[in-house]
Amino acid sequence: MKTITSKIRSFNRFYTSHLDILSQHYLDSDYSLTEVRILYEISESENITAQKITEILNLDKGYVSRILKHFLKENIIVKVASQEDKRAINIELSNSGKELLNSLNLKVEKQIENQIEKLNFFEKENLLNSMLTVKDLLSQSKPVRSDISYRHEIKPGDIGYIIYLHGFIYGNESNFSSDFEKYVIKTFYNFLENYSPENDRIWIAEYNNKIVGCIAIQHQAETEAQLRWFLLDPSFRGLGIGKKLLTDAVDFCKDKKFKNVFLLTTSLQDKALQMYKMAGFELTESTEVKEWGKTFNEERYDLKLG
Template identity: 85%
Template sequence: MNATTSKIRSFNRFYTSHLDILSQHYLDSDYSLTEVRILYEISESKTITAQKITEILNLDKGYVSRILKRFLKENIIAKVSSPDDKRAFNIELTDLGKELLHSLNNKVDEQINHKIEKLSFFEKENLINSMHTVKNLLSESKPVRSDITYRHEINPGDIGYIIYLHGFIYGNESNFSNEFEKYVIKTFYNFLENYSPEYDRIWMAEYNNKIVGCIAIQHQLVEEAQLRWFLLDPSFRGLGIGKKLLTDAVDFCREKKFKNVFLLTTSMQDKALEMYKIAGFELTWSKEVQEWGKVFSEERYDLKL
């Protein structure tokens, strides 16, 4: 068993025990968690068959059949002829079944509220965001463009988190030393010390209220600006986020009537360099340097507007 598997199993043991779902009688009812989940699926669907339930919950067909027979006997569900196929039957909750599920849902709400009542607002937000992350990582569906939101208002903690992302991503992808993070801190200090809402801006892409990408424009001279801190979490590449951030930054420069926008980068940033060139940036100078534990070419690119 590797470390990742061990940690996941440890979490599973904690979570199932914490929610009291191991008992055969879920929430002190006469039903197991699986049986309650079947009731939930029936209530959520206008038309559902026994076969569909087995597919959704990945359960044995015979096992589901036995549960449904019990529900029929207790008048919790009813079979209704399908309007599309007279040989098939849809399953619906009876009034008694709806009352039962409503009662169980109220108990679940009470249980959850009790378990989180001592958490602060920020702890609750962290809990929900973490659950959302787990759900998306284990789901077959991955984030799509519509899941990403953008903003340019600077909130408390934003800059610190962006500095962390630079250190973490460049440390792992480019193997830069801790000196690089020190450099990023200095550049952000300069940015904030001379920040002008009229001519400076930083854009952030967020997923699930968490920054996954950024870019900034910092004014230099009256007619010149610098593009800085173009970064994207590797997990979110390929969704068009970087293209949008870069486009918004260049459009901002045109709106503010800068005549030139430049950026400083390294020859190691292949993907970013490709995007800069597509956007019209041209290499204006290059020199070999030894910095942050690596030897590379430091490069400047300019875009005349």
């Protein structure tokens, strides 16, 4: 069996070969991939120095210096005195440099279009999300709040994916058996069969068009509603997503004039329980049960709104 290191190396070999970036001349131009990458960094920054380029691309200072001298000779770049620091020299693209980079950008966009033209919508989304995942993991960058989008309309595939998330997360974190997933399926069937756009709602948090969190309100009687399926991908905890989802759900209940909101959970969900209590929910019932391969207390929490 291949180790993770050998698998990554295999991917790297495929990727560099597939994109044809090993040749000395990038996209049949007179420039290497590194040289074009430097031009791109110059175009993306209003104030950039040779030192900054070496830091961004992690390149040898002397190597970068030689490339920039070549660019100057070719009239691709110009040096401009910094307005903020007279001792610093910024680098900018000349008109010829802008035309060169623009032509290369058009070529690479066409190359990518040709590579993905046979992929269907799902395959393109899968490819994009996989690339973003690789980027995030290897750069060790964490999503920020502004990267998260929210919606409450139900799209095809949403419910199925949320059911999958329940099975996967609870199976790994709480060690629940597959019977728990069956239970979730039944509860969603009941929700969809009796769904009322006026009194029911599900909120979804997304990152790069992928569901990472959810919560729902299902009406139970004229003055009572149930909070359900409060879930968050562990990789996205700590960003305030759960707090926003819970707040939106409670505010919805207030707008709809529900007098009581209740939820059913287990004593194993420590993080969720803390959030429920902070939102004003109080424990009203607790019964020990053996279910889904575990022994725990099934608990009911209520929030009085009127």
